[in-house]
Amino acid sequence: APSQSVDVDRQIPPSAPVNNEEQGIFRLRMNVEGFQPNDLNVSIRHGRLIVRGKHVIQAQTQLSQRLTTSS
Numbered sequence: 001a002p003s004q005s006v007d008v009d010r011q012i013p014p015s016a017p018v019n020n021e022e023q024g025i026f027r028l029r030m031n032v033e034g035f036q037p038n039d040l041n042v043s044i045r046h047g048r049l050i051v052r053g054k055h056v057i058q059a060q061t062q063l064s065q066r067l068t069t070s071s
Contacts, residue, residue, distance in 0.1 A: 041052045
């Protein structure tokens with residue numbers, strides 16, 4: 001079956017709620033429902049936290065073949 005790729009690339013605005021419980025420790029919560037751990041990539045570049053997710057959905061297709069006869 002063909003696969004359909006959904007690639008979502010979003011930037012979190014600076015006003016996103018971040019919890020600073022202790023100096024230098026930050027916690028950020030994101031809803032990643034539907035993603036498996038290996039679907040996500042977390043990195044830091046140029047002082048920014050980057051979270052990327054890629055989720056591949058297998059699409060089911062129906063194939064039909066028409067039988068034509070001639071006499």
